[in-house]
Amino acid sequence: MLKYILKRIIIFIPTLIVISLLTFVISINAPGDPVDTMLNKTSGGDGQASQKLATEKAYIALRHKLGLDLPVFYFSFTNSAVADTLYKIPKANHRKTLERLAHNYGVWKNVSDYYQDIHEFEMALLFTERDSLNSEGLRTVRDYVNTLYDLYEESKILNIFSNLDFTFSQTKGLEKVQPYYKALKNAFVRMQTEKNPIAKYIPAFHWYGFNNQYHRWLFGDKPWLSSLPGVDDSNVQYTSKGFLRGDFGISYQDKRPVASVIWDAMRWTFILSTLSIILAYFIAIPLGVTSAVKKGTTTERTITTVLFILYSLPSFWIATMLITFFCGGDYFDWFPAFGLGSLPESAPFWDRFIETAYHMILPLFCLTYSSFAFISRQMRGGMLSVLGQDYIRTARAKGLDEKKVIWKHAFRNSLIPIITLFASVFPLAISGSFVIEIIFSIPGMGKTTLEALVARNYPIVFTVMLLTAILTLIGNLVADVLYAVVDPRISFNKKGTS
Amino acid sequence: MSDSNIQIQQKPSESFWKGVWKQFVKNKLALYSFRFIIALVFIAVFADFIANEKPLIAKYKGEIIFPVFKEYIIDLGLSEWPEDFQNAEWRRIEFDWAVFPLVPYLPKNIDFANAQSVGPFDEQRIESLRWKHWLGTDELGHDVLSGMIHGTRIALLVGLVSMSIAAFIGILLGSIAGYFGDTKLQMSRIRVILNLVVLPFAFFYAFGTRTYILQDALSSSFFSFLAQLFVSIVIMGAILFVLNYLIVPRLKSVKAFSKKVSIPVDILISRLIEVMVSIPTLFLIISIIAIAKPSIFIVMAVIGLTSWTGIARFIRAELLRVRSLEYIEAANALGYSEFRTILRHAIPNALSPVLIAIAFGIASAILTESTLSFIGIGVPPETMTWGSLLSSARQSTAAWWLAIFPGFAIFLTVTVYNLVGEGLTDALDPRLKK
Numbered sequence: 001m002l003k004y005i006l007k008r009i010i011i012f013i014p015t016l017i018v019i020s021l022l023t024f025v026i027s028i029n030a031p032g033d034p035v036d037t038m039l040n041k042t043s044g045g046d047g048q049a050s051q052k053l054a055t056e057k058a059y060i061a062l063r064h065k066l067g068l069d070l071p072v073f074y075f076s077f078t079n080s081a082v083a084d085t086l087y088k089i090p091k092a093n094h095r096k097t098l099e100r101l102a103h104n105y106g107v108w109k110n111v112s113d114y115y116q117d118i119h120e121f122e123m124a125l126l127f128t129e130r131d132s133l134n135s136e137g138l139r140t141v142r143d144y145v146n147t148l149y150d151l152y153e154e155s156k157i158l159n160i161f162s163n164l165d166f167t168f169s170q171t172k173g174l175e176k177v178q179p180y181y182k183a184l185k186n187a188f189v190r191m192q193t194e195k196n197p198i199a200k201y202i203p204a205f206h207w208y209g210f211n212n213q214y215h216r217w218l219f220g221d222k223p224w225l226s227s228l229p230g231v232d233d234s235n236v237q238y239t240s241k242g243f244l245r246g247d248f249g250i251s252y253q254d255k256r257p258v259a260s261v262i263w264d265a266m267r268w269t270f271i272l273s274t275l276s277i278i279l280a281y282f283i284a285i286p287l288g289v290t291s292a293v294k295k296g297t298t299t300e301r302t303i304t305t306v307l308f309i310l311y312s313l314p315s316f317w318i319a320t321m322l323i324t325f326f327c328g329g330d331y332f333d334w335f336p337a338f339g340l341g342s343l344p345e346s347a348p349f350w351d352r353f354i355e356t357a358y359h360m361i362l363p364l365f366c367l368t369y370s371s372f373a374f375i376s377r378q379m380r381g382g383m384l385s386v387l388g389q390d391y392i393r394t395a396r397a398k399g400l401d402e403k404k405v406i407w408k409h410a411f412r413n414s415l416i417p418i419i420t421l422f423a424s425v426f427p428l429a430i431s432g433s434f435v436i437e438i439i440f441s442i443p444g445m446g447k448t449t450l451e452a453l454v455a456r457n458y459p460i461v462f463t464v465m466l467l468t469a470i471l472t473l474i475g476n477l478v479a480d481v482l483y484a485v486v487d488p489r490i491s492f493n494k495k496g497t498s
Numbered sequence: 499m500s501d502s503n504i505q506i507q508q509k510p511s512e513s514f515w516k517g518v519w520k521q522f523v524k525n526k527l528a529l530y531s532f533r534f535i536i537a538l539v540f541i542a543v544f545a546d547f548i549a550n551e552k553p554l555i556a557k558y559k560g561e562i563i564f565p566v567f568k569e570y571i572i573d574l575g576l577s578e579w580p581e582d583f584q585n586a587e588w589r590r591i592e593f594d595w596a597v598f599p600l601v602p603y604l605p606k607n608i609d610f611a612n613a614q615s616v617g618p619f620d621e622q623r624i625e626s627l628r629w630k631h632w633l634g635t636d637e638l639g640h641d642v643l644s645g646m647i648h649g650t651r652i653a654l655l656v657g658l659v660s661m662s663i664a665a666f667i668g669i670l671l672g673s674i675a676g677y678f679g680d681t682k683l684q685m686s687r688i689r690v691i692l693n694l695v696v697l698p699f700a701f702f703y704a705f706g707t708r709t710y711i712l713q714d715a716l717s718s719s720f721f722s723f724l725a726q727l728f729v730s731i732v733i734m735g736a737i738l739f740v741l742n743y744l745i746v747p748r749l750k751s752v753k754a755f756s757k758k759v760s761i762p763v764d765i766l767i768s769r770l771i772e773v774m775v776s777i778p779t780l781f782l783i784i785s786i787i788a789i790a791k792p793s794i795f796i797v798m799a800v801i802g803l804t805s806w807t808g809i810a811r812f813i814r815a816e817l818l819r820v821r822s823l824e825y826i827e828a829a830n831a832l833g834y835s836e837f838r839t840i841l842r843h844a845i846p847n848a849l850s851p852v853l854i855a856i857a858f859g860i861a862s863a864i865l866t867e868s869t870l871s872f873i874g875i876g877v878p879p880e881t882m883t884w885g886s887l888l889s890s891a892r893q894s895t896a897a898w899w900l901a902i903f904p905g906f907a908i909f910l911t912v913t914v915y916n917l918v919g920e921g922l923t924d925a926l927d928p929r930l931k932k
Contacts, residue, residue, distance in 0.1 A: 011769075011772075018773045019776065022777070077698065077706070079707060103710060201707055312912055313909055314868065314869070314908055314912065316872050316888070317888060317905030320888060320891050320901050321902065323892070324901040337895075435869055435872065438873055439892070450784075453875075461781075465778060469776045472776040472777075
């Protein structure tokens with residue numbers, strides 16, 4: 001048994017690697033710039049030079065702190081047109097443009113020169129004193145230069161250049177920045193003439209080593225030895241302990257640690273799903289047994305039909321209807337529609353308890369009915385197949401009373417399918433019932449994740465995703481082990497149990 | 499030989515499906531469900547003729563026109579609307595006479611006179627009963643019945659497309675895993691090594707160098723993306739074809755290269771299934787959809803790509819059983835290629851559990867899609883689906899018709915597919931025959 005569990009845990013490792021990779025790939029392709037989100041700023045075309053420089057500095061500092069200035073992965077497999085140092089360019093949209101330009105023109109040195117020239121031109125414009133003569137023109141030129149950072153199509157860049165030419169011819173007092181503009185144009189022409197269309201077809205492989213974003217996200221950059229108990233780690237410098245040591249990063253929105261955000265949300269989801277699971281099992285098991293034992297009677301047919309209907313009713317529909325009909329509106333005003341009550345923390349415990357319980361009735365109902373219908377159906381199926389076995393007939397034949405036959409002999413053996421269902425309890429505790437929480441505005445995992453998703457607060461989303469996956473794996477393992485406990489016929493030591 | 503061969507094969511299989519149908523028909527509930535699905539398909543196909551703002555047939559300035567038909571021709575780019583009909587409000591055009599569809603509204607039409615959720619029994623501001631909103635309107639004045647008729651299309655399409663994708667992947671991977679197991683797929687050493695080496699490069703030329711073409715295609719339209727994706731797959735296939743059929747056979751003559759090694763496909767694919775199963779599907783779908791542009795086709799593709807594991811498991815288990823049967827051995831002995839044996843002989847006999855899985859899969863795909871559009875993720879806001887109709891009930895809580903009808907449509911469709919699935923289970927599994 002122990003050997004089997006160990007084997008399963010070893011098999012977890014590749015599975016976890018694949019899931020973490022998948023999560024990571026989605027997260028780095030997610031739109032939006034996390035640093036910008038956290039700084040709450042987008043760099044505009046206009047503004048004071050000092051202010052702009054300060055923003056840029058803060059941007060680079062925060063990017064370093066989040067570890068986003070590292071290479072993305074252990075290695076890269078791209079084409080030879082793109083340099084292996086592309087990750088050092090701070091802004092995501094600049095990187096995107098540069099990659100496209102390199103793809104189009106094929107010579108990285110020229111592309112990089114062109115980028116440098118845009119930057120120098122922008123800086124020169126920032127340090128140009130504004131006066132009554134050039135005010136209007138300066139603003140226009142700055143805007144145009146800013147759009148250049150996002151352009152990679154030749155026609156659009158040339159269009160900007162002709163606009164710039166026009167503005168320069170119209171405005172006086174911009175002579176100082178003219179040389180920078182010339183240099184930029186020259187760089188562009190060089191890029192165009194020294195085109196290397198083959199470069200993008202030559203694959204290039206770069207090895208970056210372990211100091212990369214993925215590695216840091218998963219393992220952190222704090223030495224593992226310093227995490228051992230009893231080791232003094234007060235003067236170890238690190239930015240993250242890594243996912244595996246419980247450091248899930250920082251939420252982009254409120255800058256709280258993701259772990260604490262998730263912890264807060266998990267409480268409610270945990271209470272809700274635990275209650276609903278307990279309730280569901282308490283109702284489902286006797287119901288399932290009854291309908292199996294009384295097979296063929298009207299009671300059984302009624303139970304089966306009702307269960308089937310309940311099972312197919314989408315819970316978000318029932319929730320919507322309950323809110324429409326029982327929560328104010330034009331009909332019955334029996335239950336609160338949203339939230340968990342508004343009593344302050346200082347209110348007496350019982351008042352708060354009753355208030356919360358009152359708010360939880362409807363969500364709990366919606367969560368419970370579908371799962372109890374499902375469990376009953378499983379229970380009925382399991383019980384039916386057991387009741388047909390020979391040993392039940394034997395038990396009856398030797399004169400045991402019916403209650404004993406059912407509860408002592410049949411029931412225990414029919415529990416097996418129910419146990420598999422228990423495996424799904426683990427992931428449920430964390431992901432919760434997404435839709436129900438959203439509909440009833442319960443601040444649990446589902447709602448938190450959806451809000452994080454809409455606000456592009458990815459650290460939360462991906463932590464939830466990875467945690468749920470890990471819990472599913474654990475749940476499956478627990479179910480398998482429970483199987484063996486309940487059914488002695490199942491053995492994991494034999495060969496060929498895959 | 500081939501003619502007689504086919505006859506021998508087809509006879510038993512035909513009677514098998516006949517038997518299944520006979521058994522299926524006995525289950526009245528399943529049969530009615532099946533008929534209901536056919537009715538739904540009919541509504542979905544002819545939605546434009548049942549609910550439309552344009553007349554089916556009309557006489558305008560002495561000319562008989564078929565505006566609904568013409569719309570199709572115009573969508574194909576073969577014709578254009580005459581001046582009079584451009585940006586016109588069809589109801590206000592003065593036809594000599596016109597036959598409007600049963601429901602004279604499109605889901606996108608806004609009836610300003612009946613905005614702010616007017617119910618079916620409320621007093622509606624309409625010219626005649628012909629223009630009544632039989633199932634009411636929503637907050638903006640969209641006709642609910644029309645939205646539900648056109649929503650049928652999306653619901654059924656979601657089930658069809660996503661389950662086709664899932665069935666394709668599931669049958670492919672499941673049959674490879676089940677048929678070959680861990681020992682039966684043998685390749686020469688050189689083939690394995692070369693394939694492993696060349697695969698990244700094939701991927702590089704097919705997808706890496708074409709990243710931007712694919713990206714631009716995706717942002718313009720889903721179909722141009724599919725076209726470009728096809729080109730990429732062809733490139734990849736061509737590279738692998740050249741490798742496996744032109745280069746490898748020449749190198750195989752060297753003795754050291756030609757030694758056979760077996761590939762543990764079953765372990766690999768089973769692991770992949772385990773990975774897919776442990777990923778929380780709804781989260782995965784939501785995060786993929788959140789980073790892509792909202793499109794109903796992306797929703798379908800993602801649902802399909804995440805729900806093939808059940809089918810793969812079933813067909814793997816079936817093929818594990820089937821592959822050791824005598825007729826497969828006979829096929830092998832006759833010298834049929836492995837491909838033919840799997841496709842023509844092994845898979846058809848393993849299809850029944852897959853069929854059941856597909857029926858249940860469609861039900862859950864429809865449920866997933868309506869959940870997604872209910873919370874407003876993935877489906878563009880202008881697309882009217884049952885889920886998005888239902889979610890409009892959350893804004894206007896007094897509108898019972900918005901809560902009941904779309905939800906009931908979802909419930910009914912899901913249930914009907916589940917019932918057909920159960921009917922199929924009974925009909926296909928001889929052990930359950932009573």
